[in-house]
Amino acid sequence: MDTLANAALPPGAYLLTGPQPVKLPGTVVRRSPTAIIPFMPSFLSAVSIIVPTFREAPNLEPLIRRVFAALAPSKREAELILVDDDSRDGTEAIVESQREQYPVRLITRRQERGLSSAVLAGFREAKHDLLLVLDADLQHPPEMIPALLERLEEGDCDFAIGTRYGGQGAIDEHWPLLRRLVSRVAALLARPLAPLSDPMSGFFALHRKTWEQADKLDPIGYKIALELYVKGHCERPGDIPIRFESRAAGESKLSAAEQVRYLRHLFRLYRFRFPVLTIIVLIVTLIIEVAVLLVTFGVLS
Ligand SMILES: Nc1nc2c(ncn2[C@@H]2O[C@H](COP(=O)(O)OP(=O)(O)OP(=O)(O)O)[C@@H](O)[C@H]2O)c(=O)[nH]1
Numbered sequence: 001m002d003t004l005a006n007a008a009l010p011p012g013a014y015l016l017t018g019p020q021p022v023k024l025p026g027t028v029v030r031r032s033p034t035a036i037i038p039f040m041p042s043f044l045s046a047v048s049i050i051v052p053t054f055r056e057a058p059n060l061e062p063l064i065r066r067v068f069a070a071l072a073p074s075k076r077e078a079e080l081i082l083v084d085d086d087s088r089d090g091t092e093a094i095v096e097s098q099r100e101q102y103p104v105r106l107i108t109r110r111q112e113r114g115l116s117s118a119v120l121a122g123f124r125e126a127k128h129d130l131l132l133v134l135d136a137d138l139q140h141p142p143e144m145i146p147a148l149l150e151r152l153e154e155g156d157c158d159f160a161i162g163t164r165y166g167g168q169g170a171i172d173e174h175w176p177l178l179r180r181l182v183s184r185v186a187a188l189l190a191r192p193l194a195p196l197s198d199p200m201s202g203f204f205a206l207h208r209k210t211w212e213q214a215d216k217l218d219p220i221g222y223k224i225a226l227e228l229y230v231k232g233h234c235e236r237p238g239d240i241p242i243r244f245e246s247r248a249a250g251e252s253k254l255s256a257a258e259q260v261r262y263l264r265h266l267f268r269l270y271r272f273r274f275p276v277l278t279i280i281v282l283i284v285t286l287i288i289e290v291a292v293l294l295v296t297f298g299v300l301s
């Protein structure tokens with residue numbers, strides 16, 4: 001550890017340097033010095049749980065408590081990594097207050113922004129072989145975490161995902177109609193890329209090697225699951241139906257701009273997955289546009 005870099009930081013916080021760093025300047029990682037939880041040894045693979053957060057302070061205490069309560073019966077070793085984009089809403093103090101009891105860490109990004117890149121920052125910090133991602137606002141029931149992990153370990157699955165649309169999946173009746181529609185259309189548009197019933201889901205689990213061996217990721221999108229599935233060359237999704245709750249507290253960060261970014265993101269994934277087809281579609285579009293211009297020009301002149 002670089003003592004000079006850490007001298008200026010509050011107790012319990014230090015900049016990661018050395019072989020396994022989060023390289024971003026201004027990134028502060030708080031580590032629990034005695035991240036001990038009274039779990040017995042387990043034969044199940046250990047999991048790093050990554051939660052991107054932005055202004056989620058009121059949700060953090062119940063989130064942390066419910067995550068570890070869900071894992072307790074299986075005695076699976078786990079760490080929880082919150083990746084916060086400098087919310088300045090008390091997040092740091094809340095995580096600090098939980099660190100004695102639970103193996104939870106906070107990465108505070110002072111400069112970079114964005115949900116998808118936050119998830120990847122969490123992956124880089126994760127130390128276990130299974131990676132699981134969920135939102136902080138308790139829309140994804142933490143009680144379903146074991147089901148996702150068990151599905152991933154069944155052998156015929158390389159990407160487990162909590163779905164609102166498959167099987168007994170459901171959405172809280174208070175979720176706005178427009179959001180339901182947008183979510184459905186977004187899922188439909190992604191269908192040729194991946195056979196996921198809910199590709200916009202932010203609740204998923206994968207093996208570390210899937211991420212490590214993935215093609216170069218381009219985290220511009222609001223949700224990273226689809227990109228990880230496609231670029232990680234996954235072939236065997238495992239749907240776990242969940243009941244998608246309404247946000248427990250705080251505000252949604254899904255803006256119209258994010259939805260436009262999703263379309264750009266989709267286009268890039270199509271180009272990656274079907275390069276020849278994309279070129280053909282572009283050429284045909286170009287020919288049609290030129291033809292329309294010529295006809296218009298011919299008609300007008
Ligand atoms: N680190 C980080 N986290 C983010 C950012 N934007 C959103 N998040 C987190 O990502 C998760 C999903 O964001 P939400 O705003 O709940 O998006 P959503 O679930 O699609 O929308 P709602 O249904 O309206 O809640 C939450 O835990 C957010 O706090 C960001 O820019 N940086």
Ligand SMILES: [Mg+2]
Nearest residue numbers: 135137139247
């Ligand atoms: Mg949400």
